[in-house]
Amino acid sequence: MTVLTIDIEYLQSILETLLNIPSPTGYTDKIARHVSEELDRLGVFYEVTRRGAIRARIRGKSEKPARAFVAHVDTLGAQVKALKDNGRLELVPVGHWSSRFAEGSRTTVFSEAGAYRGTILPIKASGHTFNEAVDKLPVSWETVELRIDAYAKSKDDLMRLGVDVGDLVAIDPQPEFLPNGFIVSRHLDNKAGVAVVLAALKALVESGRTPTVDIFGLFTIAEETGHGASSILTPEIASLVAIDNGTSAPGQNSDEFGVTIAMGDQTGPFDYHLTHKMVQLCREHDIKFQKDVFRYYRSDAASAIEAGADVRTALITFGVDASHGYERIHMHALRSLAELSTAYALSSVEIDRDAREFSTLSGFTTQPTENADQQLAPDTDEPHPEPETEPAE
Structure with missing residues (x-):
């Protein structure tokens, strides 16, 4: 079976639109509406939770064990901590990111009176005034402030404008789509993942093929603050594949090309069988991939497990250079992720037992335990043919 064709023009167009919709965690109503309207255009059924998380569904040949892809629409941002006597705003970050990347950012402050434009600046911003002291400021959120363009x-002036403590601040993405396939922008984490899920759903719908089991596309609204997919799963979902960013950096094995399959993050290893299913599908469909382990990383999958969901989890990623800063990715990775997603949706179910929340050991999975040298043919370095019962799902 060949992978489905992914509409690259659609993928780029929807990503560009998503990037230009401000959605720091806590201010996601507009992007929730946009994603819902896009699902309407694609003809995909969906439901919206009280706070705006979205659960889309494509019916499969069977309801269980259902499979889900999850990506988050919320991004990093900031929040007003205090109104300062000099007419500037003290900020705290929304999500975990360095003030090093905040300095110089153009922003929008959302107040009850309306939106104001502004810039995040060091508290000593003028070289003509402070000379070398400008370069001696420490990197911290206490040493930056937001200057409103009003x-x-x-x-008192800030209060007259209607600006107040707690107002949310969106950071301009400043996206660039280069002819060679590179994409540079803030908030590719995880607007790019959302675009991948939408492109995969579009390919499935237009193919006319029925997935093996029900497929869910989940869009969460608070991943950057740790909540993620903690309350959007349904009991029939047995496998949850998070689509998010991988960290292309020294000491990591992630790449801006192909799929980076996360084997583990700070919350521990991902599900053995589902992760190896992703590897197996990449090999079968000639999708470039590499594996990585992340030390300082968590995703929607982590929040689901921590909330008590008995669900297999995997994390497949697009390599990002300078994550949580001025990020860079490549369209090759996004296309590869969408291809892998459709291949998974159409693949067979090996663990039938996953259709039941509780069962006996009948049909329970196994993991290889033999010594590696026992799996080699005598007098040769060539391995035996693959066993008939490969780890899956």
Whole structure:
């Protein structure tokens, strides 16, 4: 079976649109509406939770054991901590990111009176005034402030504008789509993952093929603050594949090309069988891939497990250079992820037992335990043919 054709123009177009919709965690209503409207255009059924997370569904040949892909629409941002006497705003980060990348950012502040544009600056921003002291400021959120582009020279001025403590701040993405396939922008984590899920759903719908089991596309609204997929799963979902960013950096094996399959993150190893299913599908369909382990990383999958969901989890990623900063990815990785997603949706189910939440040991999975040298043919370095019962799902 060949992989489904992914509409690259659609993938790029929807990503560009998503990037230009401000959605820091806590301010995601607009992007939730947009993703829902896009699902309407694709003809995919969906439901929206009270707070705006989205659960889309494509019916398969069987309801169980259902499979789900999850990506988060929320991004990093900031929140007003205090109104300062000089008419500037003190900030705290929304999500975990360095003020090093905040300095110089153009922003939008969402107040009850309306939106204001502004810039995040060091508290000593003028070289003509502070000379070398500008370069001696430590990197911290305490040493930056937000300058609103409105008359505001005092705390009282800010209050007259309607700006207040707790107002949310969106950081401009400044996206660039280069002819060679590279994409540079803030918030590719995880607008790119959302675009991949939508492109995969589009390919499935247009192919006219029925997935093996029900397929869910989950879009969460608070991954950057750790909540993620903690409350959006249904009991029939047995396998959850998170699509998010991999960290292309020194000491990591992630890559901006192909699929980077995460074997583990700070919450521990991902499900053995589902992860190896992803590897197996990449090999079968000639999709470039590499594996990686992340030390300082968690995803929607982690929040689902920590919330008590008995679900197999995997994390497949697009390699990102300078994650949580000025990020860079390549379209090759996004296309590869969408191809892998459709291949998984159409693949057979090996663990039938997963259709039941509780069962006996009949049909329970196994993991290889033999010594590696026992799996080699005598007098040769060539391995035996693959066993008939490969780890799957």
